Amino acid sequence: MALQKVLIANRGEIAIRIIRACQEEGIKTVAVYSTIDSNAAHVRAADEAVEIGPPAPSESYLVIEKIIAAARATGADAIHPGYGFLAERAAFADAVVAAGLIFIGPSAEAMTSMGEKTEARTRMKAAGVPIVPGTTEALPDADAVLCAANEVGFPIMLKAAAGGGGKGMRVVRGPDELASSFEQAASEALKSFGDGSVYVERFVEHPRHVEIQLLADTHGNVIHLGERECSVQRRHQKLVEEAPSPIVESGLRRKMGEAAVRAARAVDYVGAGTVEFLVLPGGEFFFLEMNTRVQVEHPITELVYGIDIVRWQLRIAAGAKLDIDQDSIEPSGHAIECRIIAEDPANNFVPSPGTITQLKIPSGPGVRWDGGVEIGDRVELFYDPMIAKLVVWAEDRESARHRMLRALGEMEIRGVTTSQSFHRKVMVEETFASGDYDIEYIATVGDALTGNEVDEDRAREVAVAIALFRHQQASGSDDGAVTRDDSDWVKLARREGLR
Amino acid sequence: MKYQVDVEGRQFEVEIKGDTVWVDGASTPATILTNANGAMVLRLNNRTVSIAFVPNEEGWVASRSGDLAHVTVETERDRLLRKFTAAGGSSKASGAIKAPMPGLVLRMLVHEGEKVQKGQGLLVLEAMKMENEIKSPVGGVVGPFGVEPGQAVEKGTLLFEVLPEG
The missing domain is CATH 2.40.50.100 (RNA polymerase II/Efflux pump adaptor protein, barrel-sandwich hybrid domain)
Structure with missing residues (x-):
């Protein structure tokens, strides 16, 4: 049964990405929007749109009943959650199905199994997927933690059983720090997830964050689309991703891919999903968690495999059979993604909300732009500050790196400060250029990537420009604000008029 | 007219007389091609350069393809004026x-x-x-x-x- 009309329970670039996929599959689209988003880019892109409440996500994009009511009102037959917002809420998947609609994603059961960290670890262990050494159940008190810690060996990591994202997480280097760290982790977990249970993992130092993309249909077929390297992170926030990973060769890719497929099968997974692993320099890898949704960084996989992940999500939801043979696919070339966010890298990445007054989108060979805003749109404080994903593909890593640098040079965004300069610095920074980096990358290289320093030649050009600007203003010319181009156009128009 | 310019801590003296521009005493071909409220395209030597200036409290923020630089510019007269008001001693910079x-x-x-x-x-x-x-x-x-x-x-x-x- 093909889908006729899909409601996208999201906003920004991912809503537009999904709308594009729907259009290519001949499916009608419904956007939802908060009052502040009434003329947002995703609303303009959709066939229809329904208002769902005030700007605060808790009163609009996170309200399950409003979204289901919008789907009913427009006659949508399926809901795509995107990422973030309700994408990994089992209650949402349940409610969608209970309303007689198709949820474009896995079952609520699969989400719950993977969302609860200790249950996920238990299941993965049983399925033969390597997990970080530690406990598979929550620990009642500091004594039990000490006991477990002695078994896995210090340093250890205390983690919240109920969730991720760095909340309720503590590194403990030795027994003396244990009691207070346990208290802190438990209270933070309780505050963030309403559940104070914590468990113990060995603290893996200097790992790389590598994830495997999966596609699974409703007929029992599961394939993997290789890995993405996501180690360029700041506070658990990915900023640059690439595929393939510089350290993964075909043998390791097969091993990790097979482990990820086992993970998906263990929870009867359906749809697109991602298994995150920590990888050590020797190639040893451990299951970290499964993201039961489409990932922000999915385009780099699409580029190296030539497979459209979002269109496959739609087809799988409609019951189509995944007719891709695992042995017939392998990555080709190299792709890099930079997340262009409205934050000021020189000022500790503080948010920079505002109106986009100028937007020059890079293009040319091998460049893809998955954007969420256009000129005149506002980047709002309420939502994810990502403006766009700039993605490039080239035949090898070096070419891709240079292509990204070229594309970043073409890009011009005004009205908000963005991470553009940070990305350009990363592309030429020698550790990144060598490919030999891990999740400590930004913490280690840090300041070299975030300053405002300007070299002598460029500074001189800026100096000449501002002096000329001042001079033009001061010469008090009546046409001070009028550009020479404008007046030439006026002259031309006059000449044309005389003909 | 002479302008003292500071770009992220680097100082330049830019002198403009008619169509000629001197930077720290060296003459430099420079013309404004367009200027829409500070979003400028200039020809500097044989380079065509886009720079956007946005005013802030201290002066200007220059943006070139996302690279930002803090800029101040003042003429001799500005400087005297500043000295004078500073000598007037009302407010200490805070x-x-x-x-x-x-x-x-x-x-x-x-x-x-x-x-x-x-x-x-x-x-x-x-x-x-x-x-x-x-x-x-x-x-x-x-x-x-x-x-x-x-x-x-x-x-x-x-x-x-x-x-x-x-």
């Missing part, structure tokens, strides 16, 4: 700390009267679900707070002042 974006004041990292270094964290402001540390632009002594934890602030709200040393 480190007014304003909210760089709308957000929620989470906690103070210093207390009133504390001595702080330039770059030291003063206060944590939550915005876009992130905790952002606001740093001191100058070294000095922390003045009275204008806000308290839990308070929502608009961009530009005065949080407090750091009174520079000396």
